Amino acid sequence: MRRSRAGELLEKNRNNQDSYVNKDRRPPKTFNVGDCAFLIKYSQSTGKLDAGMRGPYRVIKVLPGGRYELKLLSGARGKTTQAAAQYMVPWKGEWCPESCASFFEDAYDNDEIVDVAIAGPSANLISDQETVWVPEDGAPSGKAVLE
Secondary structure (H helix, E strand, C coil): HHHHHHHHHHHHHHHHHHHHCCCCCCCCCCCCCCEEEEEEEECCCCCCCCCCCEEEEEEEECCCCCEEEEEEEECCCCCCEEEEEHEEEEEECCCCHHHHHHHHHCCCCCCCCCCCCCCCCCCEEEEECCEEEEECCCCCCCCCCCC
16 A cells, blocks of 8 residues: 555656646757758857857758758768757758859959058158158158158
């Protein structure tokens, strides 16, 4: 009788603890084959300005236990990696390598770029009839400097 009562109390206590621990727990995110996601890098960050995520990755295969086999969209060279759903963030963008690449190439293809010398804060301004920029330690050519 005491053993059965102790077993009942242990089972009741286990259920209470499980419900308390799982009260605020969210179910893991689910991904399908072909979905894109970023991976959170916890131990790989090298500094405060390093990106906190890596990717985007494409889900290749769904593994048991909430894990996924992933392939990097650009520059993967056939390599795959595995990750748990808790370290994955869904990517809501579209992967369009042709249009994205052309955008970044066109951003720097400007034929009207003109080289202009701009004096920095260490240049001295000498004003006579016209404005002339002079290096800090030098005088304009053809003019005498009285000290």
